[in-house]
Amino acid sequence: MMKVNVCTDKKTYDVVIEQGVLNQAGSIIEKVAPASRYMLIVDEQVATHYLESFLQTFTQTAVHVSVVPSGEQSKSFAQYERLLNDCFEYQLDRSSVIIAFGGGVIGDLAGFVAGTYMRGISFVQVPTTLLAHDSSVGGKVAINLEKGKNMVGLFHQPELVLYDPQLLQTLPEKEWRSGFAEIVKMAFIADRDFLTWLEEEVDSLTSIEGESLVRMIERAVALKARIVQQDEQELGIRGVLNFGHTLGHAIEAELGYGAVTHGEAVLIGMAFALKLSERKHNIDLASDRYIAWFQSLGYTVQIPSSLEITDLLSQMMKDKKARHGTLHYVLLSALGKATIEPITAEELVAELTVEKGGH
DSSP states (O other): OOEEEEEESEEEEEEEETTTTTGGHHHHHHHHSSOOOOOEEEHHHHHHHHHEEEEEEEESSSSEEEEEOOGGGGSSSSHHHHHHHHHHTTTTTTEEEEEEEEEEEHHOOOOOHHHGGOOOOOOEEEEOTTTTTHHSOOEEEEEEEEEEEEEEEOOOOOOOOOEEGGGGGGGGGGOOOOHHHHHHHHHHHHHHHHHHHHHHHHHHHHGGGHHHHHHHHHHHHHHHHHHHHHHHTTTSSGGGGGHHHHHHHHHHHHHHHHHSSSHHHHHHHHHHHHHHHHHHHHHOOHHHHHHHHHHTTOOOOOOOSOOOOOHHHHHHHHHHTTTTTTTEEEEEEEEEEEEEEEEHHHHHHHHHHHHTTTT
8 A cells, every 4th residue: 555645734644545445445434534424426427337336335434425427517606506505415514524536526526515514524535537646635626617717716635535546447548648647747847757757658648557557646646745745825836736737727718618628738738838938948848859749648739729819818817826917837947847937918928829830
């Protein structure tokens, strides 16, 4: 059993990464996060495959189940309100625990419900996608506005994260691309050696398995934990975790949530940020080589031609990191070393115009 310990000002918890840990999830949760009752919030696709066997791992405490439709559209006020009513109907109290069983959407939504019901009750993350290795760690939980991703949320750390890599073997390749983008992000901003290992090890996303898969997830989680521990509320260094996200979120919003996966949009944002970092700092980050690697893994790296620069700019300037018409943008000063720098709307228009012309 591999564990990554996350220690923040508000809470210390473990991220357990182990093949087959789902088979004992209930007994582990009952020990680490005992509750008067549990409420399991689960994605409908995950419920179809794993719900019955998952519930059988609980032996001591009642588990109430709320099933949520799959997809980014479920991070909505409508689903949030429905789940709050379920909490009330199931008679959850301040000793109850919510369990998020699904991908990043479920983790964000269930965590936001837990963080606000009765002014905050405990929750546990049981992620089922590669992308959720990132979103399940660090305590950022939220729902979306119609035109703004994660604009309504809070910081609410889980009691425990249980991650079973065996669940990833049934993921479609599109979901592998989504999750792998966040792993690459961690390497770009915090660990050049990890980036080198990934480039050498990964020539096909669906071939990652066994110890290589566990090692990859553990390293990415450990890097994120190190940053979160320094800046739980994203007042400083934690902002580097948004590498690729400012443009990525804008693309998601303009295309419509679900048109591309989160990671695919972020990957386009990272390709843009690599080029921008090279031009702004007059350095060589081997961006062409990395972009070619991304493409070999099935990613699209160009900004979608259907999107207008003015619309993307409008979305980017609504970003939570924008201040007085200036964005605080995550760039690289070297591979494995990120910086947060001011960039004006005029500079962004110029850079987007260059990139829309093609790589």
